[in-house]
Amino acid sequence: MARSPEERGVTRSAGARGRLLAALPALLLLIGLLIGLFTPIDIRPDAFLAAAMISAAALLPLWGTVLIGVGACSVFVGLMVYFNDLHDAIAYSELASLSAIAVFAAFFNRMLGRRAHQLLQVRSVAETAQLAVLRPVPRHLGHVSLESLYLAAAAEARIGGDLYEAIHTPYGVRLLIGDVRGKGLIAIQAAAELLSAFREAAHDAPDLPHLACRLETSMSRYASRYPGVPGSEIAERFITALLAEIPDEEPVVRTVACGHPPPLLLHHGEVRELQPADPSPPLNLGMLVSDGYHVDLAPFHPGDQLLLYTDGVTETRDRSGTFYPLAERVRSWSAEAPHQLLDHLHRDLIAYSGGRLDDDIAALVARRRSEPLSLR
Template structure:
């Protein structure tokens, strides 16, 4: 409505103000705003309307004989032509942006598959939000797979941003999907992932910004066996998951955390497995640090455990819906970091 409002304002100024007050500025603004906001047809109509309005006002004031009238009309006509040209450029850019978004969505689906809603006795739901709004993909990752050992989960966060982070995330996800089925336990699985990431790091040492400090991945591996009401967890430098049991929310702090993946040279005694009860109806919330590092207007971090407590009885998809909306509200609508979360809920045995 802005171009039309500016056009009618110009007409009002021309009709109801002294002759010395010119409407040209409003008519010009109407045409330029139309180029940015309207279609080609709308831009042409506003341009024609602006020029016709000026001619009508000039006739109404018997000013056709003034030399300035023709120069002003020529200027408005040139602006109208430029507005059409600008509209075409913006339209081309918009189409390219749509194509980029489509490619980014396809890339995200190829790298970060949607998790199944159900794997055996476990109900799952995931949340992903990229800080790069147009790219829609970043360095946070998650995966869930059913294996002979039960349901195995992965959540991770690649240090750094951009294409290198996406490539590293893709490598880790590919390694997890391959190794999760046949690794006998979580420590073996963690070592397989560490080997894959170290191999990739040594293969591309010349990539700018790919020093080892920029290529490690914090991660959590979790295993929910079919025949035991427990969850097994290996923590590799990642924020601790939350266990939601009835109205209780408990951080599962690791007894002996391991360093992030790709820093396996620091692991001397292997990977430690933490065990926690996981009964029917319990939920496990895995998340990346983008969740807990979200800040409000005063700079305070998001109190995840406190906020989640009121939603602990919700189904996984509703819990993550609440979490996503609350994060947006808490940050004032400006989530400036990648966010990933994964909820697993054990269903009652049949």
């Protein structure tokens, strides 16, 4: 997905801040020189020269750090010559201290550079894992246009326990959105397991109840493979999920809710929650299902849109602690194309929360078209 105007604005703002910070060591060096020239001789500029070298180590590449270190020592030597302090033992002691700080700054800069390189490698691996586990959904499947959104609560994160998928099957387009209980590596593993099971079962399960049973079986088997985990953490790792099916030839949408927030149906400016008549428990809690999975049916005509989302959307809070009113907010965007609708939602969530998301967020929009596209 192309970057939103907010993301481009954040990038420009970060670039401007970066340029200002990069100028800080030179500014401190200049302040040290001015203090040395225009203040009484007993006032030393050592603190500003040392601060210039330390800030250079954190903000500049190695060559810049070395240049600032040489500059700081040169400024101090120049002041010694200017004030005829070449025979002052204290001045030489201070020069030695500044030289040691310059060497330490260069060493510190190298260490930071190595850590930054390691972090870059880790983030690269994380992005590769995201593409393998939570890959982008196709823009068009049969009669359906699709768009997805994923926002991590932590700026450094790339993937978590929220998940989604869309597949074109002999029974129409089948959608999945889910949210793994908890966070961390185990949540990511559970999400990957569920996505793998859905991608396999969605093609041949004859209906959504059978598909939900297949997913429940897969997650139960996954949990049983880790009987020795302390506190039975795997066994307690349930997943709220919502399954949807949009047949190619029928203007309807079928849904099965497994402890997940209800989707929103957007129709001619109206927004309606598709509340399940008989909701089922989350996946990996199949022992609580007594009468099987119940399918809910709703009209879904060309131009209608279905918004699936995780609870991170509706549990986003503003500064006063009020939850995000999704149905109310999305009404004014209901006629927009899927990617524009999610762009609006993205910007609005960031603005509503003041840029402080407390949970991961995933959303998936499906819009029915009157004719299929050949592009898959």
